[in-house]
């Protein structure tokens with residue numbers, strides 16, 4: 001039996017909940033894993049050394065940071081789950097320093113909760129596997145956990161959303177309908193679920209590592225008539241300033 | 246060698262002929278879906294878009310499926326998971342027939358791909374004549390007319406189709422339906438020739454094949470590749486839609502705690518892992534390498550095997566960056582001067 005913990009930092013809770021949405025497949029997982037902490041599933045908690053830790057959310061306060069460090073130091077294999085953990089997501093994309101934001105919202109620069117600028121966990125600790133998605137496809141986390149349970153290093157995806165879009169034979173909404181779609185520069189794995197519903201990819205899985213070409217995507221959207229500010233905002237919604245052009 | 250036979254299928258018998266094909270297998274034909282065409286299972290002739298330009302995915306998808314479950318892991322043993330049913334591909338254009346013949350060389354040569362072979366043997370290909378649109382350049386590659394690779398080929402006539410029979414199975418289909426066919430007349434042949442001539446004059450693009458392999462040899466460092474590296478998104482759409490791309494990825498997925506499946510899916514040489522080998526070395530680490538590589542693969546890779554492009558125009562139609570295959574090669578050639 002492997003020891004598993006699921007930890008949430010600051011997030012909407014969706015990524016942790018999505019694990020529970022595996023429903024009957026959860027029984028496959030508990031054949032191999034003993035759950036030591038997962039507050040959305042159980043009040044049971046046992047501090048222990050973990051074989052696998054899943055961490056969701058951004059580091060947005062001192063408590064997050066301390067929890068993150070404790071988990072990293074006590075776990076063999078850490079999975080950053082969801083775009084908050086891997087790229088910072090919407091929270092990370094809000095511009096300005098934490099003190100400025102506090103002043104804007106509360107009228108004071110005081111910071112009693114020790115809030116920090118929201119950042120993905122990968123900026124503080126090294127992780128063994130990063131699985132983005134807002135939320136990720138639940139089968140992905142299933143495959144990753146099963147691979148680890150069987151002693152297989154889970155493969156890392158290296159393709160953009162367009163690949164799965166074509167495998168499913170969806171009509172390309174960018175080319176054929178002029179809908180802004182970030183599929184060409186966004187990491188795949190979602191099975192192009194947005195294009196399935198005839199909406200463009202909004203980039204929720206963050207940029208395709210290494211070879212994304214946001215500059216060209218920017219030109220394509222501009223040519224379709226979208227203004228620069230709109231495109232700029234679209235690019236940074238989930239991935240902070242990572243898509244520069 | 247099949248003795249060529251030409252027969253005529255009058256318009257009034259077209260539907261009867263179409264329906265008779267059901268006894269040979271499940272009919273799949275081009276169907277309009279939104280703003281694209283797709284080969285889909287059809288029950289009646291009226292669902293078929295006979296005047297389609299090109300389907301987004303080529304007919305390759307029946308032989309190498311976009312996602313293909315090859316094996317099942319059950320009780321610790323791998324089992325074949327493929328059943329093959331006979332299919333009739335109705336309305337295949339000449340370029341795609343050539344595309345399949347290029348794939349045959351890859352998948353049917355030793356070592357034979359058993360999945361591909363089984364499906365290929367279980368298929369009937371019925372070609373249909375077409376008019377080029379702004380993307381087509383098959384004529385310049387000699388793939389605008391199919392002499393082999395089909396069972397029947399239908400050429401449009403004002404009052405029906407001139408049908409070329411291209412295989413033993415094709416003859417069998419004609420024999421089984423003698424009643425719906427007529428002998429062809431001089432006039433039909435005349436129209437057929439006129440149609441082909443009109444078609445030949447309608448091409449707007451052509452690829453200059455002359456010395457292409459040598460040209461590419463000299464152009465490895467061409468600034469044109471560098472220019473396009475900046476425009477190309479590396480999205481792989483061009484590979485996914487290409488009738489001659491043959492690369493695939495195989496991966497194992499868990500179905501439950503003890504059972505799994507081995508699935509293969511189309512891969513693209515624009516992906517990072519495509520050129521990755523043991524030890525972490527990558528043959529094509531940058532987008533520049535990958536962009537250039539596709540052109541070499543399509544036009545040159547193995548000169549003895551001929552071109553790996555049939556001029557279907559899919560890579561142009563479905564490239565989000567509007568990169569044009571012929572234009573890139575023309576520019577590369579131009580830059581050498």
Ligand code: SF4
Pocket residue numbers: 161162163165166170171172173174175181182183184192195200201482565
């Ligand atoms: S719809 Fe979007 S994801 Fe799909 S192929 Fe077009 S650009 Fe790529």
Ligand code: SF4
Pocket residue numbers: 483486487488489490543553554555556557558559560561570
């Ligand atoms: S390279 Fe382009 S034009 Fe040539 S066969 Fe492939 S998709 Fe068609």
Ligand code: SF4
Pocket residue numbers: 484487489490491492512513514515538539542543
């Ligand atoms: S190497 Fe690239 S261009 Fe050549 S067949 Fe494979 S995917 Fe297609």
Ligand code: SF4
Pocket residue numbers: 476477478479480481482483484515563564565566567568
């Ligand atoms: S479809 Fe166009 S942008 Fe995408 S990889 Fe191919 S050439 Fe590049």
